[in-house]
Amino acid sequence: MSAHPRLSLNQATIKHATLDEALQVTAEAGYQAIGLWREPVAELGLEQAARRLGSSGLRFTSLCRAGFFTMPEGPERRASIDDNRRAIEETATLAAAGAPGSTAVLVLVAGGIPAGSSDLIGARARVADALAELAPDAEAGGVQLAIEPLHPMYVSDRAVVSTLKQALDLAAPFAPEVVGVEVDTFHVWWDPEALDQIARAGREGRIASYQVCDWKAPLPADVLLARHYPGDGVVDFASFTEAVEATGYDRDIEVELFNAEIWATPFAEVADRTAASFDAVVAPHLAKAPATSSALSRGA
Amino acid sequence: MSAHPRLSLNQATIKHATLDEALQVTAEAGYQAIGLWREPVAELGLEQAARRLGSSGLRFTSLCRAGFFTMPEGPERRASIDDNRRAIEETATLAAAGAPGSTAVLVLVAGGIPAGSSDLIGARARVADALAELAPDAEAGGVQLAIEPLHPMYVSDRAVVSTLKQALDLAAPFAPEVVGVEVDTFHVWWDPEALDQIARAGREGRIASYQVCDWKAPLPADVLLARHYPGDGVVDFASFTEAVEATGYDRDIEVELFNAEIWATPFAEVADRTAASFDAVVAPHLAKAPATSSALSRGA
Numbered sequence: 001m002s003a004h005p006r007l008s009l010n011q012a013t014i015k016h017a018t019l020d021e022a023l024q025v026t027a028e029a030g031y032q033a034i035g036l037w038r039e040p041v042a043e044l045g046l047e048q049a050a051r052r053l054g055s056s057g058l059r060f061t062s063l064c065r066a067g068f069f070t071m072p073e074g075p076e077r078r079a080s081i082d083d084n085r086r087a088i089e090e091t092a093t094l095a096a097a098g099a100p101g102s103t104a105v106l107v108l109v110a111g112g113i114p115a116g117s118s119d120l121i122g123a124r125a126r127v128a129d130a131l132a133e134l135a136p137d138a139e140a141g142g143v144q145l146a147i148e149p150l151h152p153m154y155v156s157d158r159a160v161v162s163t164l165k166q167a168l169d170l171a172a173p174f175a176p177e178v179v180g181v182e183v184d185t186f187h188v189w190w191d192p193e194a195l196d197q198i199a200r201a202g203r204e205g206r207i208a209s210y211q212v213c214d215w216k217a218p219l220p221a222d223v224l225l226a227r228h229y230p231g232d233g234v235v236d237f238a239s240f241t242e243a244v245e246a247t248g249y250d251r252d253i254e255v256e257l258f259n260a261e262i263w264a265t266p267f268a269e270v271a272d273r274t275a276a277s278f279d280a281v282v283a284p285h286l287a288k289a290p291a292t293s294s295a296l297s298r299g300a
Numbered sequence: 301m302s303a304h305p306r307l308s309l310n311q312a313t314i315k316h317a318t319l320d321e322a323l324q325v326t327a328e329a330g331y332q333a334i335g336l337w338r339e340p341v342a343e344l345g346l347e348q349a350a351r352r353l354g355s356s357g358l359r360f361t362s363l364c365r366a367g368f369f370t371m372p373e374g375p376e377r378r379a380s381i382d383d384n385r386r387a388i389e390e391t392a393t394l395a396a397a398g399a400p401g402s403t404a405v406l407v408l409v410a411g412g413i414p415a416g417s418s419d420l421i422g423a424r425a426r427v428a429d430a431l432a433e434l435a436p437d438a439e440a441g442g443v444q445l446a447i448e449p450l451h452p453m454y455v456s457d458r459a460v461v462s463t464l465k466q467a468l469d470l471a472a473p474f475a476p477e478v479v480g481v482e483v484d485t486f487h488v489w490w491d492p493e494a495l496d497q498i499a500r501a502g503r504e505g506r507i508a509s510y511q512v513c514d515w516k517a518p519l520p521a522d523v524l525l526a527r528h529y530p531g532d533g534v535v536d537f538a539s540f541t542e543a544v545e546a547t548g549y550d551r552d553i554e555v556e557l558f559n560a561e562i563w564a565t566p567f568a569e570v571a572d573r574t575a576a577s578f579d580a581v582v583a584p585h586l587a588k589a590p591a592t593s594s595a596l597s598r599g600a
Binding site: 153157 | 417418419420424456457462466518522534536539
């Protein structure tokens with residue numbers, strides 16, 4: 001099997017795989033890159049996980065995920081900041097263990113409105129505070145924090161950052177190699193300003209990661225599991241991919257699918273289907289079709 | 301029973317009531333105003349419906365709904381434009397039949413992306429075309445079209461207009477008394493630019509209607525039915541209501557709830573509960589508490 005040289009399989013797409021299984025399936029399906037999640041890494045232990053990643057020969061494209069720091073000051077917030085610091089270390093370790101061209105990107109999901117509160121504006125302000133606290137650690141570790149705006153249907157319980165504009169405004173006080181943004185088509189495709197904000201993100205050098213994933217109505221009962229293979233829904237991958245590529249983005253591109261049906265499908269089948277959907281609707285819009293050399297030109 | 305003098309019960313909140321039942325329940329619960337839906341009006345026939353509304357003594361605050369004009373040119377689009385013209389006539393007739401202070405507002409829901417298409421930008425452009433076609437009819441009928449941005453989770457199948465900014469940009473070519481916007485807290489509360497856009501809408505004289513409705517996670521299996529009584533969720537009604545009032549908005553305020561549990565509750569109980577929730581979390585933030593005289597100062 002083969003996969004596009006710039007395609008990275010985000011581990012959540014084969015959620016029930018262990019890290020070993022995920023690395024094996026991804027490599028055997030012909031991918032050159034993988035995005036990891038913290039839980040399966042923790043199951044093995046960071047050191048062991050880094051060793052397995054190194055043996056796989058795969059590039060490491062991002063670690064999902066940290067963040068969740070919208071709560072007011074207190075022990076819960078301190079625990080969250082500490083956890084984010086650990087995630088920064090994990091990211092640095094994994095990026096160093098991955099194949100050349102790995103990117104030390106840590107995805108941040110802001111967190112929702114604290115229970116019992118209706119202060120959305122205050123919760124957003126605390127995201128800015130947390131970034132200010134974590135940026136020095138990220139910089140010291142050579143890690144780029146990627147603020148991920150989530151679709152506005154998740155704003156109350158998961159992420160008070162809903163648009164690329166917001167994410168870029170939050171990132172603005174920091175150096176772009178320390179705080180960037182994640183562009184996930186599933187979350188931002190509806191936004192009338194998305195293409196303009198992608199161009200802005202490019203000018204500001206802040207596209208840490210580009211993820212492709214499709215949207216389809218009706219939404220499933222659990223709206224967290226609404227993500228589809230590229231091409232199965234209504235997202236205009238031509239416009240988004242061309243906009244991202246036009247900024248000079250040359251990193252790997254992840255596919256991350258939360259979907260109960262996909263999770264119930266054999267891992268290898270999912271990896272192949274993901275690669276085929278990427279070839280069909282994303283690859284034709286990449287600036288340079290076989291961009292391996294370009295992706296490799298970036299250091300970890 | 302009594303209800304705040306500026307509170308209007310949108311008929312969808314008691315969806316299973318006939319028009320007669322809705323008028324009776326609303327008046328008996330002490331409301332002075334009601335927002336109607338086209339289907340129950342059509343059941344009785346427009347003329348008969350207008351007569352019953354007149355007899356009820358209630359102000360008419362809006363007709364829901366028309367729009368759904370994102371399809372490309374062809375018979376289906378012509379049928380939609382014709383239907384919108386009928387809705388404009390219905391609105392004018394009902395506003396004239398309602399008590400003094402009625403407002404001739406027709407709510408427009410844009411419609412989703414046509415089946416088989418992924419051209420969101422094109423669908424949005426066709427909304428602008430439809431408005432240009434309908435504005436002369438609205439003007440002639442003395443009807444204000446209210447573009448309603450819907451929450452981005454409905455963008456693919458229901459409304460390609462997702463933000464107040466978009467709605468105001470679409471309204472910009474037209475006189476404000478012909479094309480305005482609907483501000484529904486449920487749809488716009490998440491938007492980091494919502495309060496600024498409410499201020500802009502005020503400056504431009506375009507707030508046709510203000511609706512209050514709450515948001516709560518998790519969303520139900522059918523995300524269309526996710527609307528809650530004000531105060532039951534996380535929306536900051538103080539900020540929104542004060543922002544709307546600061547623009548000089550002095551019309552009635554509707555509560556429109558799509559919610560299976562509420563629809564299964566006796567109508568009178570729903571009307572009372574709605575009035576109580578409005579009193580608790582919206583009324584305290586109105587510029588002038590008993591604003592009947594102000595509302596009455598506007599003609600239909």
